[in-house]
Amino acid sequence: MSLRVAVAAPFVQHGTSRLEESEFVVSLSLDRDWFSPDQAKRLIDIAAQEGLLEHDDGDVVAAFDHAEVTIPESFAPDEDLLRERSAFERVLDALVAEGVEKHEAVGAINSLQGELGVTIEVAAVVYARREGLEVAELVPMAREALLSDAASE
Structure with missing residues (x-):
């Protein structure tokens, strides 16, 4: 990175x-x-x-x-x-640093986003946690993106 x-x-x-x-x-x-x-x-x-x-x-x-x-x-x-990076970008960088192929992670996060009906940031955090990556510091940022998205609808 x-x-x-x-x-x-x-x-x-x-x-x-x-x-x-x-x-x-x-x-x-x-x-x-x-x-x-x-x-x-x-x-x-x-x-x-x-x-x-x-x-x-x-x-x-x-x-x-x-x-x-x-x-x-x-x-x-x-x-x-x-520039300040989104929770998605930060999770993606962390996953790649752990050896996950970038295209594989993006595809899985996109699928999870559609499946759960959440923002890309939330899907990224959920995917990272499922992969065993500790991303607790990004949860508030993902939550904020989710709430912001919900408020704009």
Whole structure:
């Protein structure tokens, strides 16, 4: 997942799992020239929402083992990382990271959506749980999508 790679890069560069927020921003914006400083700060927010980073007294702390992440030489993150992803997208990424074929997961989620008559987000969470993937942090997001969909009808 490219978000994990982009977030891991500053920690790998500095050989630590804790950085001052400014060091993290400089690493992504000046050292690597991947993002502007404002975009790097946005990435921190997105990564925190996704559980990859934690804030602690002005520092950002990796909430995953950054040392296990390989950063390819030619890697350059896409600006799409800076947009908030839906529960469906997050579940799909988690399933793919666990070895499930993307097209297989999408097909099964779509079938489940039709079968249950729910939103794609809810179907994705149900499918992931059936596959043994822990996605409890995405349940509120899926519930919100379901309620929003119901209110618009």
